[in-house]
Amino acid sequence: MQVTTKNDRSLWEVIGDYFRANSIWMKWYCTGCGAIEMPPTMTSRFDMEQLGMGPMATPRQADVLLITGYLSTKTLRRVIYSYEQMQDPKYVVGFGSCTLNGGIYYDSYATINQLDQYLPVDLYIAGCMPRPEAIMNSFATLIEMIKKGEARGWKHYQENYDWYKANQMDSLGEVIIHDEFHE
Amino acid sequence: MTNSTNNWIECLKKETGLEAKEGTASLQYVLDVDKQEAHQTLAYLKRAGFGQLSLLTCIDWIEQGTFQLIFILMHWELGHHLIVRALLDRENPEFTTITDIYPGAAYYEREVYEFFGVHFRGSAVYQKPLFLERWDDMPPLRKDFDPQAYSDGKFPKREHPHVFKANVVEVTE
Ligand code: SF4
Numbered sequence: 001m002q003v004t005t006k007n008d009r010s011l012w013e014v015i016g017d018y019f020r021a022n023s024i025w026m027k028w029y030c031t032g033c034g035a036i037e038m039p040p041t042m043t044s045r046f047d048m049e050q051l052g053m054g055p056m057a058t059p060r061q062a063d064v065l066l067i068t069g070y071l072s073t074k075t076l077r078r079v080i081y082s083y084e085q086m087q088d089p090k091y092v093v094g095f096g097s098c099t100l101n102g103g104i105y106y107d108s109y110a111t112i113n114q115l116d117q118y119l120p121v122d123l124y125i126a127g128c129m130p131r132p133e134a135i136m137n138s139f140a141t142l143i144e145m146i147k148k149g150e151a152r153g154w155k156h157y158q159e160n161y162d163w164y165k166a167n168q169m170d171s172l173g174e175v176i177i178h179d180e181f182h183e
Numbered sequence: 184m185t186n187s188t189n190n191w192i193e194c195l196k197k198e199t200g201l202e203a204k205e206g207t208a209s210l211q212y213v214l215d216v217d218k219q220e221a222h223q224t225l226a227y228l229k230r231a232g233f234g235q236l237s238l239l240t241c242i243d244w245i246e247q248g249t250f251q252l253i254f255i256l257m258h259w260e261l262g263h264h265l266i267v268r269a270l271l272d273r274e275n276p277e278f279t280t281i282t283d284i285y286p287g288a289a290y291y292e293r294e295v296y297e298f299f300g301v302h303f304r305g306s307a308v309y310q311k312p313l314f315l316e317r318w319d320d321m322p323p324l325r326k327d328f329d330p331q332a333y334s335d336g337k338f339p340k341r342e343h344p345h346v347f348k349a350n351v352v353e354v355t356e
Contacts, residue, residue, distance in 0.1 A: 074316050101341040107331040109323045110315070113338045171338055173317045180311070 009149045020063065020089070021146040024053045024139075027062035027086070029079055032069015034095040034129040041132040051139050059085045064142070067119075069129070070098035072110045073172055076118060080168060080175050083119055090154045093142065094124045095135075103128055117167045120153030191231045191258070199224060203265065211264045221269040222279050225254065229284055232258045233265055239281075239291035241299045245326040248273045250301060254281075271301065280306035298324035 009017065028038055042048050042055060056062040059082040071079060083092070094115045097103035102113035115121055122145065125138045145151040157164060168175055192203050192212070201224060203214040216224050233256035242251040254267040271278060280303040282289045292303045293313040300322040303309040312318070321328050 074314070077316070101343075102334075102338075106340075107334050109320075109328070109330040109333045111338075113334065114341045117339050167339070173319075177316075179316065 014149065017089075017146055017149055021143045022052045024051075024064055024143070024146075025056035025062045026053055026064040026066055027056050027059050027082070028066035028068055029075075029082065030068055031071050031075050031079070032096065032098055032129075034068040034098075037129055037132055037135060038066075038068065041135045046132045046136055048136070048139065051136070051143060053139060059083070060087065062086055063089070064091045064093060066093050066095060067099050067115060067121075068095040070103060070105045070108075070111045071115065073112065074110070076112055076168075077172060077175055077177050080118065081177070088154050088158075089151075091122045091142065091146065091151050092119050092153055093138065094121045096130055097126060097128045100124055100126065112171060118164060118171070120157040120164070122151040122153040191228075191233075191261075191263075194231065195227070199227060206264070206266060208264075210262050211266070213266045213268070215268050218269050218271055218278065221252075221254075221267065222281065222284075225256075225267065225281055226284050228256060228265065228267070232260060233263075234259060236281075236285040236288055236291075237264070239288055239295065241295045241301060241324075243273070243299060243324065243326045245273070250276050250299060252278060252295070252301070276301040277304060278302070279304050280309065282306055296322075298322050300325065 028035065030038070040046055048054070053064075059065065063086075065079075065083055065086060067079065083090070092115075094100065098105055098111070099115040099121070102108075102111065105111040106113060112118065123138055123142050125134055127134055130138075142151065195214075196202055199220070201214060201216060201220075203212045205211070206213045214224070235257040236254060237257050238253070238255040240253050242253065244251060250271040250273055252269045252271060254269075256265045256267060257263070258265070269278075276299070278301060280288070280292060282292065283305075289306065289308055290313065292306055292309045293311055295301050296303065296309045297313055297315055297318070315323070320333055323330065323333075
């Protein structure tokens with residue numbers, strides 16, 4: 001599905017995007033094996049902070065949500081919870097082939113195959129798993145996209161909320177979590 | 184040392200007639216039991232020092248038409264692992280709960296029920312969902328479950344516009 005939102009930012013949004021792009025807080029949801037590439041990216045070897053990015057403890061204060069690998073239906077429910085808690089504007093980055101097309105879990109009974117059916121993905125990083133160089137590269141791309149106003153996934157989510165919700169319902173049945181810890 | 188090491192093996196043989204065999208790893212033993220006597224054997228083994236249940240899981244031997252329950256027990260003083268195995272009928276898989284012997288088994292029983300559909304009689308909680316949420320098909324680790332078909336029906340796939348083919352080069356002499 002094509003992102004159809006027009007790029008009509010007000011002057012304040014342009015200014016906001018410019019500053020926002022230089023100070024990004026990210027929340028990484030360590031669902032799959034790809035999460036193991038985050039520590040070298042964040043620490044001194046590749047030093048994500050040179051791009052002005054830092055880790056954030058909670059989704060409510062984060063700008064970027066990283067989905068680092070395969071998502072089981074069970075995890076997807078929690079990820080949707082996290083995404084909905086984040087404040088606009090918010091961006092989603094899909095890590096690795098599992099988020100793109102299912103990767104090696106393409107025939108699993110438990111994992112979804114295509115993340116952008118359920119959440120608006122601004123950027124995918126191909127690879128199984130993507131190396132820190134690729135991650136740094138994609139962060140630089142994401143910053144450019146935010147500056148130019150091209151990372152519009154969150155607007156697309158608002159405008160096509162019904163479509164996303166219908167897809168979530170088709171695969172999950174319901175997003176609300178019922179388990180012994182939430183009851 | 185040797186004496187105390189083999190103590191439980193001899194006692195087990197004397198008192199129940201069951202013979203524990205050496206396993207493939209060192210300090211590992213294997214014991215095949217009947218479904219009927221599994222429960223009392225486990226109770227006996229716990230008294231004999233196997234205080235820890237490390238794992239309860241199941242294997243689907245679909246060609247033989249059986250499920251095999253696997254209990255891995257650990258003896259903390261001797262460092263022995265004992266694998267107790269029992270066969271169940273695949274059509275009607277039933278077993279008596281062992282939560283009265285090893286209370287922690289409640290979670291394993293829930294898992295085995297969820298993934299293989301084995302019923303644990305006498306347990307109040309074994310049918311409570313543990314891992315799978317809103318599961319709507321046959322237990323997924325049974326060998327006759329088709330994960331590809333389930334995935335195709337449930338999760339949208341990305342269309343690939345290109346089909347990549349290997350370029351086969353024929354070598355002629
Ligand atoms: S893409 Fe590869 S590394 Fe990443 S979660 Fe999937 S299998 Fe693991």
